Amino acid sequence: xxxxxxxxxxxMLALLQNGASxxxxxxxxxxxxxxxxxxxxxxxxxxxxxxxxxxTMPVQKKQVTTLLRKKVILQKKLELVVKQKDNILEQYQHFxxxxxxxxxxxxxxxxxxSRNHCTL
Numbered sequence: 001x002x003x004x005x006x007x008x009x010x011x012m013l014a015l016l017q018n019g020a021s022x023x024x025x026x027x028x029x030x031x032x033x034x035x036x037x038x039x040x041x042x043x044x045x046x047x048x049x050x051x052x053x054x055x056t057m058p059v060q061k062k063q064v065t066t067l068l069r070k071k072v073i074l075q076k077k078l079e080l081v082v083k084q085k086d087n088i089l090e091q092y093q094h095f096x097x098x099x100x101x102x103x104x105x106x107x108x109x110x111x112x113x114s115r116n117h118c119t120l
Contacts, residue, residue: 012043
């Protein structure tokens with residue numbers, strides 16, 4: 001089941017500020033107490049991030065922006081490679097068709113030469 005971050009925050013505040021017990025909150029919100037204990041653990045482990053000297057969000061936003069730019073560049077390069085592959089495949093198929101036609105012609109020409117007469 002999906003629980004919003006707002007609900008999780010409200011439950012953590014009720015637990016930590018108001019002194020409500022995990023079992024009371026689990027019963028009130030119809031949530032398994034193990035889930036609330038897991039949220040509490042994550043909440044307490046992550047609390048120190050709020051007081052970091054340098055917030056990490058701008059750095060992460062910049063990294064995401066950089067990665068999105070690289071993604072666009074790679075998509076364009078991939079499109080070019082696919083076009084080149086299609087072009088090479090088309091040229092190869094054309095070569096094979098000419099080769100097959102030439103092979104048949106050479107065979108017919110040799111056959112005619114060995115008989116000293118030829119009808120085309």
